[in-house]
Amino acid sequence: MHRRTHRVARRAGLVAGLAACACFTAPVETRAADSPEVAKLKTELTATQGELSQTRAELSKTQETVAALAKRVDAMASAPPQTASYGGAGAPTARLSPVNADNPAISFVVDTALQTNTHGDGGVGFSLLSGELFISAPIDPFVRGYASINGTSDEGFDVEEAALVTTALPWNLTVKGGRFFSDVGRFSHWHNEALPFVDRPPSIDRLIGGESRSEGVELSWLAPIEHFVQITGGVYNSIGEQEGAEPVSSVFGRRSFSELTWLIRPQTYFDLTDTLNVEVGGTYFGVPQRRDRNLYGVDVTVRHQPGTSEFYQGTTFGVEWMWNDEKFTDQRPRFDTAGAPLLVDPSVAFDPSSNPQVFGDGRFYRQGGYAYFESFFGRRFSAGMRFDYSEAPSDDVDVESLYTAPLSPNADRIRTYSAFVTYLPSEFQRLRLQLDQIVAQGQKNDQRVTLQWTAFLGSHSHGFSTR
């Protein structure tokens, strides 16, 4: 463009010079009209005039193009975004991370531990608490799917969850189906690595059987009001420790509706102040047939979240309690307060192998729960304490040990006192030290020390349920 401008300028100068020459030399020209030099100059002048008009035409054309482009840029800058066609596809409305439908979000959690304790299975041992592959992706505009495949030192690999969740149902409804952790209490549906402790509270382990793993369907409704109220209802083959259990009676190997486990869980939340809030939830699940099982639970979580840059960053206090009324089959004998077995037939000697004196079915009422707090310091530290109380079904008691150890009717009650401290070198890595004092009545106290090292590979998102 610049070269062309210079050339035009040069030629314009030449033309002007020639014109001036022509003016001053006009009489001479007249006198020497046939001079070869003048004829040459005339020819050059004509050629230059031709080039000049051509350049002018080109310049004018270029100016028109530039003006048109400028007009288009102005129009683009001031125009509203293109309206969507066919109800959705139009100009982008957001700058989003690229998503590849062939590659769902994949993460892998490595959760390892070094543990030692003083009694029971005393000694030192390394373990893989969890090696968990988590995959999730939207499936279509209506459903997303996720799966979690977990391997541990004790249990090998297993599909912990494989579920579909609706994303576009009306009336604030969400349906989840497949195998998943049902919405029981606060921590039952958390994966191990998301817990604020190195272990799941023992009361949840003993009353529910670890995670609330279920196969079934769950419907969740968010009340369309300003205040947070969510109600979840579900029906499953079983929840937690009953999962995979043989049905009491079956039709072609399946349960009847009354043998399924039914759940309801309401939740609500209050902002007490700008920095203090409380969340309250209740859980009921049960098997209607012959009242095989009824579990009631309540959980309360209070959070202080000042959101400051001070060293103290906040505290979470949580408490959860469960009452379980359950039928157990093939019951072992119970024991009186003196530790003597309460036998079906006292005339026959009690022997665990030849005469176990099984009572048959029996109902047992148990309860348990935990309370904990965790305070957050700086941007990377937290520390807390936990108390847990749990009762086990009598089947949990090692019958053999009852012959060698002093018998006690309270042998299945355990209190656990824990203290834990957590350090996060980054958002994707965590170190945690936990000390447990385990007091089981009728047994020696056990002290346990666990050092946990957890890391998150790949996609990492923060879920609402594990807030």
Added chain:
Amino acid sequence: MAFRLASLCLVLVSAILAQPAAALLRVVASLPDVADMTRQIGGDQVEVVTIAEGGQDPHKVPVKPSFVTKLNRADAVVVQGLGLEHTYLPALLEVARNDAIMPGNRAYIDASLYVDPLEVPSSQNRTQGELHPLGNPHFNLDPVRGKQMARAIAEGLERVDPDHAATYRDGLSRYLALLDRKIAEWEKLAAPLRGVKAVSYHQDLIYLADRYGIELIGTIEDKPGIPTTPGHLQDLIARMGETNTKLVIREVAYDQALADTIAERTGGRVAVVSSLAGGLPGTQGYVDSIEANLKALVSAVAAMGG
């Protein structure tokens, strides 16, 4: 008794189903900067609720269930974008059961739409810290880019509520005129910052530095989102000495003691700024916040004798 119960039920159902008489546009804003811009542009036509507060670290905003219901009932959500809200907004949106405000949909208003991002990582390698794959998301600290944010917000409001397009266009014109006037003032105010060398706590001042000619030579954090180490601090202090860097910029959500210590060790001054509107005392909106940040920086530079 039955009649009383029925009446009570009716009242409750009416309360649940009742909609506000005036059809204001209910907007949930992820951060205070975009909330203020939305109010300025939408005026009386919008009702804005903000999730994060000015003094908070935008990477660590609590996920409160009360925001789920607000998002559930929202007509639009306004985000700053480029992944700045990744620790809390996706989790809230996932359970809010409001398809229109999901990312990419009509009522998801992304203020980053017209911003040219800086520091877009060429690879997503976590050895480099907690990187934002779409680029540094703290562009709100540059008021010229603030104009681009305002334009994206106004267009988003118009898209969601075309009946009041004129309101949003007028609001945008007024707001852009205000920003233009302030930008001219700030150019003069910030003149002493040109060429000043500084360190910041987090890697969030690149847009501000780019606009006003501040030369950033490092961060107190080892890498984005990674806490500092003694070795890194030693290197940083040595580098500050070599480059004669005296300005330590602490974002209000970050640790005061460490910034003070570094300033003391290097004979420098600490300037406290906020990466979000309303983070500094006495500030409320976006314009206030930009001005307070620049004044804090200029004041620290003046105290350094620069």
